[in-house]
Amino acid sequence: MTVDDLARRIADDVAGDGGLAGLRRLSGVIATLEDRRTVLVEELRRGRHATWEEIGRACGMTRQGATRRWSGKLRARSFGAAASAYQQGRPGYPQALIGSVVSREARRVLDLGAGTGKLTRLLVDAGLDVVAVEPDEAMRDQLAAAVPKAAVRAGSAERIPLADGSVDAVVVAQAWHWFDQxxxxxxxxxxxxxxxxxxxxxxxxxxxxxxAAALGALMHRSTRQVIDTQPVVPAPFGAPERLEIRWQHVTTRAEIVDMVASRSYVIALPEAERARLLADVEELLATHPDLAGRDEIAMPYITRCTRVSR
Ligand SMILES: C[S@@+](CC[C@H](N)C(=O)[O-])C[C@H]1O[C@@H](n2cnc3c(N)ncnc32)[C@H](O)[C@@H]1O
Structure with missing residues (x-):
């Protein structure tokens, strides 16, 4: 049987009698196949086993079509390669945020794109019943070790492994810009x-x-990731409430280097360029007059939150 015959037979089986139920089933299978294709592309690129040109040809696309389709997705899935640097170096969130990310009545909360559990921990400590959904296995492993009271599930924002109407609140920290909205x-x-x-x-x-400005300039000397941190969320969500909290994350030089190493655009750099950047960050932290002689460094942060209701 040819691949075309096999595909037609599977499509007929899945679509069954057609209608909305058939469409829903077929869409589920297509999404699963697409996920599998993304994993294959990721393996081929990570191991440098194929060029974008070859991947495009295997998928019946041009090189540009293949990079457009997958390079963003691969960046979104790159965090696991630096999961322990992420856990060591990234800041948590200010305690005061919890009252704003969930309403007082909320009990069951989904932390979506939960990473290593930086926000999950605060939600659990606030007594909430938390399920953390995260696509990357290495990030999930860190999460399960750091926040054992959270239920941890593999999944993504585009395919959430939870039942309809099963949570009172969804929180997304540092991850909305990676989703296919x-x-x-x-x-x-x-x-x-x-x-x-x-x-x-x-x-x-x-x-x-x-x-902090000098550090930012160094981090962005080869790429700049522009993120809209006050996004508009479409229907069925209503008007946004916005909040900003200014706070300081007390950290160390080594943790700041880990924070830089865990940025997706740094993970994606060629090895030599990445090593040079991290060495330059160490040099800045060791020599900047405002940091001289300090073991602990207070990194100033603004936490921005947008909350909408369904
Ligand atoms: C910058 S990290 C943020 C992690 C955590 N929420 C935090 O605040 O530290 C982004 C996370 O989003 C996850 N992610 C990427 N694409 C995703 C998607 N489509 N659905 C759900 N999570 C995704 C990544 O694996 C990564 O763990």
Whole structure:
């Protein structure tokens, strides 16, 4: 049997009698196949086993079509390669944030794109019943070790492994910009109970301190990732409430180097360039006059939160 015959037979089986039920089943199977294809592309690129040109040809696309389709997705999935640097170096979130990311009535909360559990821990400590969904296995392993009271599930924003209406709140910290929002918005609306809330959170380094500005300039000397930290969330969500909290993360030089190493655009750099950048960060931290002789460094942050209701 040819691949075309096999595909046609599977499609007929899955679509069954057609209608909306058939369409739903077929869409589920297509999404699973697409996930599998992304994993294959990721393996081929990570091991440098194939060029974008070859991958494009295997998928019936041009090189540009293949990079457009997958390079963003591969970046979104790159965090696991630096999971322990992420856990060591990234800041948590200010305690005061919890009252804003979930309403007082909320009990069941989904932390979506939960990473190593930086926000999950605060939610669990606030007495909430938390399920953390995260696509990357290495990040999930860190999460399960750091926050054993959270239920940890493999999944993504586009395919959330939870039942309809099963949570009162969804929180997304530093991850909304990685989602395919056209697919994620209806998925999030599906798992939220009526009146449930969605909160989008980002920690932004406050570069009003000269040494923090110098660090930022160094980090972005070869690429700059522009993120909208006050996004508009489409229907069925309503008008946004916005909040900013200024706070300081007390950290060390080694942790700041880990924080830089865990950025997706740094993970993606060629090895020599990455090593040079990390060495330059160490040099800046060792020599900047404002940091001289300090064991602990207070990194200024602004945490931004946008909350919407369904
Ligand atoms: C910058 S980290 C943020 C992790 C954590 N929320 C935090 O605040 O530290 C982004 C996370 O989003 C995850 N991610 C990427 N694409 C995703 C998607 N489509 N659905 C869910 N999570 C995704 C990554 O694996 C990564 O763990």
């Amino acid at each position: 056209g697919a994620a918005v209806p998925e999030i609306a599906r798992v939220l109970a009526p009146g449930g809330t969605l909160a989008l959170v980002w920690n932004v380094r406050d570069e009003s301190e000269p040494w």
